[in-house]
Amino acid sequence: MGMPISHIMTSGMSGIRAAGDLVARMQFAKNMRIDEAKKFVADKLNVAPIDLSDEFAMREIREDLGIGVITSVAEAPKGIAAKMNIEKLLDIEINSCERFRNQI
Amino acid sequence: MATEYSIRMGDGKRVYHDKKQIMDDLEAGIADAADLGEISGLSSDETERIAEIIMLEGRMVGVEEGKEVPVTHDISTLRIDGDQGNSGVGIPSSRMIGCMMHERAFGADTMELGHIDYSYKPVKPVIAQECQAMEVCQQNMIIPLLYGAMPNMGLYYTPDGPFENPGDLMKAFKIAEAQESIEKSADHLTRDMIWIMQHLMRSASDGVNFDTTGAAGDGDMYSTLHAVEALRKEFPNMYIEVGMAGECVLGMHGGLEYDGTTLAGLWPHQQAPLVSKAGANLFGPVVNTNTSKSFSWNLGRAVTFIKAAVEASDIPCHVDMGMGVGGIPMFETPPIDAVSRASKAMVEVAGVDGI
Numbered sequence: 268m269g270m271p272i273s274h275i276m277t278s279g280m281s282g283i284r285a286a287g288d289l290v291a292r293m294q295f296a297k298n299m300r301i302d303e304a305k306k307f308v309a310d311k312l313n314v315a316p317i318d319l320s321d322e323f324a325m326r327e328i329r330e331d332l333g334i335g336v337i338t339s340v341a342e343a344p345k346g347i348a349a350k351m352n353i354e355k356l357l358d359i360e361i362n363s364c365e366r367f368r369n370q371i
Numbered sequence: 372m373a374t375e376y377s378i379r380m381g382d383g384k385r386v387y388h389d390k391k392q393i394m395d396d397l398e399a400g401i402a403d404a405a406d407l408g409e410i411s412g413l414s415s416d417e418t419e420r421i422a423e424i425i426m427l428e429g430r431m432v433g434v435e436e437g438k439e440v441p442v443t444h445d446i447s448t449l450r451i452d453g454d455q456g457n458s459g460v461g462i463p464s465s466r467m468i469g470c471m472m473h474e475r476a477f478g479a480d481t482m483e484l485g486h487i488d489y490s491y492k493p494v495k496p497v498i499a500q501e502c503q504a505m506e507v508c509q510q511n512m513i514i515p516l517l518y519g520a521m522p523n524m525g526l527y528y529t530p531d532g533p534f535e536n537p538g539d540l541m542k543a544f545k546i547a548e549a550q551e552s553i554e555k556s557a558d559h560l561t562r563d564m565i566w567i568m569q570h571l572m573r574s575a576s577d578g579v580n581f582d583t584t585g586a587a588g589d590g591d592m593y594s595t596l597h598a599v600e601a602l603r604k605e606f607p608n609m610y611i612e613v614g615m616a617g618e619c620v621l622g623m624h625g626g627l628e629y630d631g632t633t634l635a636g637l638w639p640h641q642q643a644p645l646v647s648k649a650g651a652n653l654f655g656p657v658v659n660t661n662t663s664k665s666f667s668w669n670l671g672r673a674v675t676f677i678k679a680a681v682e683a684s685d686i687p688c689h690v691d692m693g694m695g696v697g698g699i700p701m702f703e704t705p706p707i708d709a710v711s712r713a714s715k716a717m718v719e720v721a722g723v724d725g726i
Contacts, residue, residue, distance in 0.1 A: 270458070270693060271442070271444060273431070273710040275478050277433050277711040278718050279441070280439045282477075282478045282514050283474060283475070283514060287514075288515065291514070294653060295481075295610035295652045295653060298652050298687065301687065301725065304687075317437040320437075335513035346513065349513045350513060361577065362575055362576065362577055362608065363575035
């Protein structure tokens with residue numbers, strides 16, 4: 268248990284605390300190497316790549332874009348709704364969103 | 372007297388080495404990887420940089436700001452609610468709670484759902500439950516959520532499975548029969564993994580993680596590559612991750628090929644192009660830890676192998692860095708001084724795209 272947390276603390280991008288999930292999605296969705304994925308996401312967010320791991324910089328951006336934050340914010344999108352906003356932001360298709368759309 | 376630094380052995384035990392011993396061990400580990408893999412060693416600057424990381428003050432170290440990478444996860448939430456006498460801590464919870472804890476409390480960049488046995492074969496009888504769990508988790512999660520399990524082809528051999536155990540056949544010098552059993556098991560495993568992931572993709576999974584690929588040798592990898600190929604064809608947008616079991620593919624069969632390349636004996640830099648060719652998005656190379664050697668020897672060796680794999684790959688490489696791989700001591704609770712130093716060296720010297 269402590270081993271993965273040690274990696275997150277040492278090298279990780281902090282997931283939805285910052286923008287690690289977005290960079291990981293571009294690696295998976297478009298086979299982007301790390302620098303390309305960071306640049307792509309940073310350009311979409313209009314920030315510098317270094318900001319992608321900065322919890323302070325990313326908090327307000329995530330809240331404004333409705334792409335999910337870790338705390339409870341009234342009327343803020345969560346789950347599928349947040350992922351639908353990520354689809355639009357990154358111009359990718361996310362399977363869970365697509366399945367959701369097909370059911371309504 | 373030279374300054375001595377606290378480091379670890381490959382089994383996690385603390386020892387004290389001076390800089391000369393650290394450099395000697397690093398160079399020996401690098402040379403071992405270069406010799407086995409027939410790859411370039413590290414430059415003197417790179418070797419010196421790893422030594423600096425090993426000798427850094429402070430219990431835990433971190434990558435330089437701006438060099439962070441996504442950290443993907445294997446073994447699912449079993450590390451929280453599971454306990455197989457290894458890394459699970461056996462806390463009563465649910466898999467959805469485990470996924471959400473990773474996302475919201477631990478800062479994980481991706482996560483995965485998995486069966487308690489963490490092999491594909493046992494998933495078949497409970498596929499409906501796995502699909503239900505995936506749907507519920509996807510409703511609540513934001514980070515990429517894959518389905519993960521081990522191909523674990525050993526489960527297809529007697530006494531656990533339908534095909535005669537090739538180990539028993541080989542002991543009786545029935546080599547051709549052993550090879551035939553491996554081939555049949557591989558085909559069966561491929562069909563099972565495709566069938567399972569077809570269901571989970573229809574239940575909203577972001578994709579799949581084939582964890583510990585090649586654990587049962589070249590047949591295990593052969594099966595996985597064919598499953599990747601078929602899934603990529605059916606699901607063009609599926610996230611596919613292939614993580615290896617060991618640094619070298621064991622030739623249990625010896626003659627199996629993928630895309631004209633013999634699988635037995637492949638090292639990480641030779642595995643990467645095949646994984647990409649099959650259609651995976653992300654490759655998890657492995658380098659095993661030698662418990663009798665120092666952390667310096669193991670880390671130098673691991674960084675050398677992984678740097679070559681990163682250079683040979685045209686897809687992102689997330690190096691496997693669990694207990695006993697990637698320079699990390701072979702221990703259930705690896706010391707964080709060693710974990711953080713290995714993590715930093717892999718990012719800053721090997722140039723990995725993630726962990």
